[in-house]
Amino acid sequence: MSAPALDAVVERRATTHRLPIPLSRLIDVESRKLVDTRSSRWLLAAVPLLTLIVVTGVTLWGREDEVTFGMHTTTNMMPLELLLPLVAVLSVAGEWSQRAALTTFALVPRRGRVMVAKAAALLVVTLAATVTVVVLSAIGTAVATRVRGIEAVWDLPLDLALRLAVANVVVVAFGFGVGVAIRSTAPAMVAYLGFMFVVPMLSSVVAGLWTWWAENGPWFDLSWSTSFVTAPEISGDQWAQLATSALLWIVLPTVLAVRRLLRVEIR
């Protein structure tokens, strides 16, 4: 240790100010945490990389009616829908798996604010990624018309674009909820992936056997109701189904899990 460095510690004492930590600063810190480890960086980088691969594939080899801007964009959202929720899971569960929560909550004892900042950072990343995919899809559509000599169809209505964003926010919110509820990276990831793949499968099996579920399932099955959101048309009933299933799978569990998280002992 050098003497000047110690002096710096001593001198700064006079300038200490005691304003509460603004939420904007916490959002800045939590955004930074999304990209400052190797695993989170890779996961986030995988979204544009995979999107690029899908865009290229659809552009070059997709059926002609798939190479419209609207279809393109919808298809290209798939990597994002799969991976961004994992970023959300990591963002919360990583604090516990790596025990970094000990420092995080010692610096910010108001745990609710940290969680709000995490959610806000994830929202920003999700919207930015959605815009990126739309831009990549536009480029893909333009390239496809050049390379394949087909006519460009610019058929992405604003409402579908917005609904794609909503669908992405919904899956990321679900990933966030899983992270808050399970708070351990590996089990939370398994739970999320299980939900993504197993629940729709079970749901369709049940729907085949039980007509009531075939008619009313979307009120409860989030992955089912989310699929309406990205369809070309959506009815008011289907919005209501998205709302009830999101309440059941996202809002309720997240609220309960956050309440527990605010009280749980950090070790």
Add this chain to the structure above:
Amino acid sequence: MIRIDSLTKRYGDLAAVDDVSFTAFPGRVTGFLGPNGAGKSTTLRVLTGLATPTTGRATVLGRRYPDLPNPGLEVGVLLDASAQHGGRTGRETLVLAQRTMGLPPIRVDEMLDLVGLTWAEGKRRVRDYSLGMRQRLGLATALMGDPRVLVLDEPANGLDPAGIRWMRDLLRGFADDGGTVLLSSHLLSEIEMIADDIVMIGHGQIVASGATHELLGGVGTLVRADDDARLTAALVSAGFQATPRGDGAVATDAGLAAAGEVAFCAGLPVTELRTADGHGLEDMFLELTAADQREDISSRRTTLAEGVAA
């Protein structure tokens, strides 16, 4: 200043911390000493708002820790050096703390410099750090906000002798500057060298507290008689403080002559009478540590110097 006030923390049936009260004063290093599982870390977790007490309260600078607007600027906390994200670089770990506290970026390099981590080490991942390097990194985080209070859980763990020496000097300087230091350890020798005050805890209860030189300095007298309970009672009723040590001997603040006289008047033949050798604390600590000595600790609570609490 840190004040722990009748703090109890239960996990089910187990009282990990049982009605603990003590104060850590500014300008002094307070050593929180106790064997493994005594309740040190639990107390410090409650103090820093990471756990909620069952009953009682803990305050730093007169406020509950969670009520501090920007705690990093007032209290430097290092509870577990290994609890840092392994995927981040050491430098990035500090950058997150610097941004959270709203400090200028230069603090990061100042802190790396202060704790003796090189620029190249700062760029390595925490996962690849040795325990001592993590300890230094944790100290850098704790000191960054230029706090007036330090709360450190076993900070010497993993440090090499030069590192321990460095830390001792650092904490000494911090306290001499008017800062409050509370650090825990399970090593008496370590605490002895660094602490002005000692709070000793065993099985969740305070068993001794006071100024280090008083606890270790051989104040008082040691009297031994066949019936230590009656001897203790006799000394107490004569107005002295007396503590049976469990081996038949009684530690008291009475002088040699007075202690002998009390025993004589009580009709107790004295088998040993001498100035306490100052190892009472160490004996007590070893007793606490020994696994087979798990009887009721409160029966041998010492009232040696209550200086810290007074």
